[in-house]
Amino acid sequence: MSWEIRPCASNEELRAAMGPLWHYFGRSTPTDDQLERFARVLPAKRMHGAWADGRAVGGAGAFPFELTVPGGRVPAAGVSVVGVLPTHRRRGILAALMRAQLDACHERGEPVTYLWATEDTIYGRFGYGIGSFAGEIDLPRERSAYYARFEPSGEARIVPLEEAEPLVAPVYDRVAAETPGMFARTSAWWQARALADPEWRRRGGGDLQCVVLVLGSRPVAYALYRMTVAVDRGIQTGTVDVVEAMGDSPEATRAIWRYLLDVDWMARVRAGLLPLDHPLLLLLAEPRRLRFNVRDGLWVRLVDVGAALTARSYTPDGSVVVEVVDGFCPWNEGRWRVRAKGVERTTNEAELRCDVTALGSVYLGGFTWAQLARALRVEEMRSGAIARADTLFRTERLPWCPEIF
16 A cells, blocks of 8 residues: 655644544544644644545654753754554554654754654654653652741732733743753743643643742742542542642742642642752652652754754863764764864764764753763763763753653
């Protein structure tokens, strides 16, 4: 059976191309509400479909993002809605979708693509490397005291979702501007995704709640969360599920988490997708009571190595020449001299040699070159090059993306 890969030409084709992924959710195609929300942030032309006999048998989308990288921002594609019907698996359709998508990103001038992987064995062969880890926490409320007495300043206000964007978006923007892995949210994204609360997103939990911490007249932190009330033999056993929470300073972050840990009637607080250097781990008096599970987070692919490396910053100490191997996007292959003054192709001898997946792992600061070396993912061609590269690529914080897109 023959098939072709091409971008969607309408929202109805967008719906059809999303269908293969929806099949794995036990549904045929997105509902009208789901399609409308996706179409507001994912133009049909950015969704590639695999078409056989006039129907979609696979699809892959790419949200248009501005990704924060160490020291700057870069146009990026947030890859999502990827799926192939089980009737058409093992025929090269996924590889063809990835080929078309990466070529399109390269032509549009998007040097980076990144994603959350449904399966961790899929994307490495297309040049994606693990760029971050994410933590999932579960904490008994009765064991959530901070190590030091804390009296929060400011005022916490519950805000209706329809009134939340002007209050929470500035906080998010300030955090996103300095946090690698986060992307700039448009108003459409806030309304269609971040602050949306359709029934199908609740998964048995309560309504999405929004609390904003205001200091003076300025919002400095916020949290989106759900509460599930439960009682066992007269004892409250409910759960607060934190969707996302952040503050624009350490003090604001500490205060918004204190609010979440003190919600009455709740016995536990759960959250996912936290960075592994989240301050909560050091704020607690009994950190052993915190169950912390780690999973892979963002997978990062440098579509244009030169442009991607140029978009981020480096410390002003020295330089390093990296030879990049990239079988899927051969235009990236070659030697690149990296230094604070700029990144350029070079014919100088390589000091490090790695494939593009390893470069994706260090790009946002989620891993170090020394870690790659211990895992035999990079070859040191000149003694001391690993140490110099780690000095150049050093970042102050681990990458974080607070939502799965």
